[in-house]
Amino acid sequence: MAVRKLAPKEIQPKSFAFTPENEAFADQQIAKYPPGREASAIIAVLGKAQDQAGGWLPRKAIETVAAKLNMAPIRVMEVATFYTMFNLEPVGKYFIQFCGTTPCMLRGAGDIKKVLESRFGEQNHVSADGLFSWLEVECLGACCNAPMVQINDDYYEDLTTENFEKLLDDLAADRPVKPGPQSGRRSSEPFEAVSTLQDPSLFDGSMIGAWRKRFEEQAKPAETGEVAAEMASIPKEVKASKPTAGRAIESDAADTPAKRAKEGETPINPVDRKEASDPSTATKIEPRQEATDKPAPQSSKSYVATPSKPGEGKPVPTSPTTPEAGTPPAQAETRRDGSESKPDVVIDKDNTPS
Ligand code: FES
CATH class of the missing domain: 1.10.10.1590 (NADH-quinone oxidoreductase subunit E)
Structure with missing residues (x-):
């Protein structure tokens, strides 16, 4: 640049x-x-x-x-x-923008550049006759027809050393030139025989409405095969759910004065007798979850971090290392007041500890 x-x-x-x-x-x-x-x-x-x-x-x-x-x-x-589309210095009558980006380079832009250098010298210089100047630019968006150059407002594509030399000769001689691919192809169609998109149904109109036909076929009830078997397994009648399903059940708690009174027993205790006559003492019990054969799904992972206890997994010492509560320090087997770790110090008459 x-x-x-x-x-x-x-x-x-x-x-x-x-x-x-x-x-x-x-x-x-x-x-x-x-x-x-x-x-x-x-x-x-x-x-x-x-x-x-x-x-x-x-x-x-x-x-x-x-x-x-x-x-x-x-x-x-x-x-x-x-913006590089604005030139800040004079350019030739034919201003050539040469694409030097990877796809063009892979397709031989290096040779095109050599032609430019040999004919006109360094980029950004107008040729002696004032006709040509060139500049290397980034991708011009015609990679399918690489290598290519832009001359003034037109693209010239599928360049080879030979056809590019001829193009420059024609421009210099003021002969008419044809913009676009210089290889004979019309646009960016394949160079050789077409090998894709050859199914005639893609072009003869027979595919029009095909999606609708497919949807209609899929919507028809299946009569055979796996889908039919699956359909047959669906029960024809819907079972009513249990009337108590999901609701709290009001029932007598086991062995309460109210229950015993209901069963004909006379409570002995006067307090129980009073309770037995009060229906509001009946206990409400939430419905139990029906037992299923399957155990509740268990995960081997624990999502709660449980700190381990410091002594966990270690053998427990048989003899206590701390005195029992209430034991006077003098009777304790081992003193744990810190004095046991202090050395015995004797002060001599010169006040010097030894
Ligand atoms: S790389 Fe040259 S036109 Fe895109």
């Missing part, structure tokens, strides 16, 4: 003004946007200025565009220097 800067002063024109047609074009572009948003037309107006100036943007053209769009010239300069 070349350095994006304005052309040297010596070659900058002294002035620039839009032609009446281009002025009208700029007004038309600006009118597409709300008042105060003239800047939105910048790409189109800069492009037209470049065309008028001979394929590049002189400083004066950039300033004229800025005035037209009510923009600071530096803002227009930022756009002009950012």
Whole structure:
């Protein structure tokens, strides 16, 4: 990528003004946007200025565009220097943008580049006759027809050293040239015999509505096979659920005074007798879950981290290491008040410990 800067002063024109047609074009572009948003037309107006100036943007053209769009010239300069489709230096009558990105390189763009270098020298230089200049650019989106170049506004694809040399000769001699693939193919169809999408039903219309037929067939009740067996296994009558299913059952608790009274027993205790006559003491019991043969699913994983006890898994000492509660320290088998670890110190008469 070349350095994006304005052309040297010596070659900058002294002035620039839009032609009446281009002025009208700029007004038309600006009118597409709300008042105060003239800047939105910048790409189109800069492009037209470049065309008028001979394929590049002189400083004066950039300033004229800025005035037209009510923009600071530096803002227009930022756009002009950012986009590579704007040339900041003069270009040849035929400005060649050579694609040097991977697909084109894999298909022989290196040879095309050699042709350019041998005929016109370094990129960004106009040939002595003023007809040609070239620039290496990134992918131009015609990889299916790699390698390729863009000359002014047209693409020339499927290039080889031979057909590219001929193309340049024709341009130099002002002979007509044909844009697009130079290999004889019409667009990006396969070079050799077509080997895909050959089923006639893809093109003869017989597939039209096929999806509807398929849906209708799938919707028909199955009569045979696995689907039929599955359908047959579905019970024809729906079983009623148990009336108590899911509800709390009010029943007597086992062996309560109320139950005993109901069974004809007379409670001996007067308190029980009173309780037995009170039906509100009947206990409500939640329905039990019906026992099933299957055990509840168990997971081998535990999702609760249980800290292990420090002594877990270690043998328990048979003799206690701490005295029993209530044992006076003097009688304790082992003293645990810290004094047992202190050395016995004797103070001699000079007050020197020994
Ligand atoms: S890589 Fe050259 S056109 Fe895409």
